[in-house]
Amino acid sequence: MVIFDEVHHAGANAAWGVSAQEAFAAGAWGILSLTGTPFRTGRDPIVFVPSEDGNARPHYRYSYDHAITDSACRPVQFVEARGETTFRTPDQQTHSVTFDDTGVTQARERGRLRAAIEWIGEGSIAERMLIDANQYLLSLRQRGDTDAAGLVVCIDCDHAARAARHMASRVLGFRPVVACSRLHDDNDPDPANAIRLFRASHDPWIVAVNMVSEGVDIPRLRAVVYLTNRLTLLSFRQIVGRVVRTDPANVDDHGRVYLPADPQLLSMARRITENVDLLPPPLVIITDGERALRVGSGNGGDHPRGSFEALNTVGEQGGVFDTDGRGAHADLVACARLFIEREGLTGTDPESLALAANDSPELRRALLALQQRPR
Template identity: 40%
Template sequence: MYQARTSSGARDFLAVATPGAGKTTFALRVAADLLAAGEISRITVVAPTEHLKRQWAAAAAEVGIDLDPDFRNSAGATSSDYTGVAVTYAQVAAHPALHRARTAARRTLIVLDEIHHAGDALSWGEAVREAFAPAARRLALTGTPFRSDVNPIPFVTYLPGPDGVLRSVADSSYGYADALRDGVVRPVLFLAYSGEMSWRTSAGAELTARLGEPLTGEQTAAAWRTALDPKGDWMPAVLAAADTRLSQVRGGGMPDAGGLVIATDHAAARAYAGLLARITGASPTLILSDDPTASSKIDTFRRSEARWMVAVRMVSEGVDVPRLAVGVYATSASTPLFFAQAVGRFVRGRGRGETASVFLPSVPSLLGLAGEMEVQRDHALEKSPRDPDAFDDDALREANRRRDAPDQPDTLFTALGSSAHLDRVIFDGGEFGTPAPAGSVEEEDFLGLPGLLEPDQVAVLLRQRQAAQQAAARRDAARATTEQATAVPAARAGTEAAGGMGGAGTAAGGGGAGGKGAAVEEIRPKHEVIGELRRELNRLVGAHFHRTGKPHGMIHAELRRSCGGPPSGQATAAQLQARIDTIRRWGG
């Protein structure tokens, strides 16, 4: 496709491919072919970070192309031993005229890695356009959704869609679904954990809520922060579960499998590293942005068989450690762009049957992103800031900024305590499992899934696990009902006998009847019934999304229009059941 596009005289090519699909390999193959054909004589790779510059240089060396990752603007030139240089977008923005002169001096191929970064600041986009306008060829790469701002990204083609909005057009697209089908990437199991969270507000009020239940935005954020507090019980429980899963994967066919915890800041990363050391008995590799040895630590971890690495959020993009198979998403970043990049660290396949497992808080924004892994979005130039699909680029820049010192303590919020429950498992757009306390046999059913499975085998096993849990729950409920049914007549007989002996039989009998009702209510409390119906509805919505491509929100809206009633979070059991019946009739 690249040859066909460029043979017509086009100088630009945009390749969109899911993280882990081999964008670097593709770009280096193109570079080698162009060098061999004499169409170029120099290469410039532009990457987002210093670490990625070195990663590019190492990958290029393996195919016989020497790139200088230590090129500095102040030097202006490099050794003739090199075919080209690897620089950052910040370097280009600092001296676009220098890079323009270098580009114009010889026929140059420009590789723009993660091209969406050219829009991190308006000046960056202008600098990239100025510096590389004279290039003989430009190859732009990205593995994630584009931006929400309306600044055109340099050298990207935009065409109007049916609604008249200009959207980016890729010359080649290779999404997660394509790569999964071809065995290039691993299927991802998302294990979402909820639990009871307690915190104190700035006004001194102490609140308790269950993570993942319908809450206001402020309450969800507070519950989320409480879960990530290393002094609570949620993080230790989730880290222990993730380590159990890692052991299962390592013992099931991936003996060198590694895990990565993505933390919010340096203080949290250090605390999580301490928790892992206590859980595993070994200190994990700790990656901090202000550590000058961070790149070498990542490389050492990549070549080793060490179990765990803990890093701040900025390590999520582009870090190439193919043996990473288990992740803990311990950050409050929730943009689609950041989430896709973070999950991309775990999906790079090395052989068929490998699976990835990502542990995350059970909050609606993350669950939605996990259920829509296969959605591919283009950059729209007129997207409304209120569009629910819009990406919060300010939040992304905050997520990726260097954190060279711990954040200042927040005196307006205090986490008081937390607990952890496995809420659900998300795979291939569907949801599986029933709530299970951390450390329970039910949780172990999912943590113990084999490490080497084909995608269809994963789905079959998840359905089997869920069916077994539901059957066990029904048996327990039936047993409890039977025991109660036999206990009540005996209790009545006892109270009647007591009444015949002059006791207060009527009062005791009334209490017995009330006790029966209360006991039955304890067997199937309304919140459990509604919770189970919500999970079943979400599972069916996920399956319908996977089959039709409609977003989850649109499917829920259609069900509400068809059946009536409020959003699922406020719907009654009867309303939820009606929606379940309806979507099943749709074939969900």
């Protein structure tokens, strides 16, 4: 009996796949193949797995939705960050676009997201996510989850270095752990050791690019700050997957993802519990060179020349929703934050309290009443 875990790595024509077929095709009594990624990027077949159009057709599917029901995975809350972005496009035009603006062009929509994730400064959208996520971790630790940790996913090593510096100066007061292939600080360990040490430590934050993704299990991760330009459904699900692993020490917890209120990101978040068969072509926001601001699958074609420049962003409170179908708009979250401050509550946080108002009309009325009171 042969059991393959993460079988999608064994492409039928790749080295591992050929070796697996030579070793087991004729001699194995039974083969059990397991994976959470039922396809390969190039759509080539996976060994011992029936497929159609490059996607595996499993004999049995265990969905994330079922895993939540069985308490095998945590539910997840998604916290939106909104606000205004200002950026200069390759045609040297300056634009200011908010996440509440509708009917914007695709170019401005892409520029809005780029600015939100790239610009890390005082009062920025990125800072808003980092500060709120850190406050959430602190509240979890104060409530007994003493090793609760968070992950910041960045674009590249330069971006990760900026995020780490900003967190040290404006959020934490010390440098977070950084796992990146190119070191910007002599005190940072190599990425493999950084992840290994972080997994066993009580450090609250790790900043990474692509190092903490598929196959990396850090059960104490509770929050992800999404500051990456990886916009494929596969990448999004793998990043969210870092906070869905249950932790036996905290069986009643949930994961949380902080992300800009970009329509594409929010759509993927709302569909996180759905079964996925066919995926769109790989989609990235290119962040440097002549192809900057072009979004596509890298297949060539005309593109604007010049450089994109993020000039500024101003972060604002966003809404929150979860995998149970509950949601709360930004005003309700803001009221919940004020309610917690006025009542001196320590057993909850604004987003969780706002979501709880879905099940309690009395609580919802009490929170919204604060909109009418002077602060």
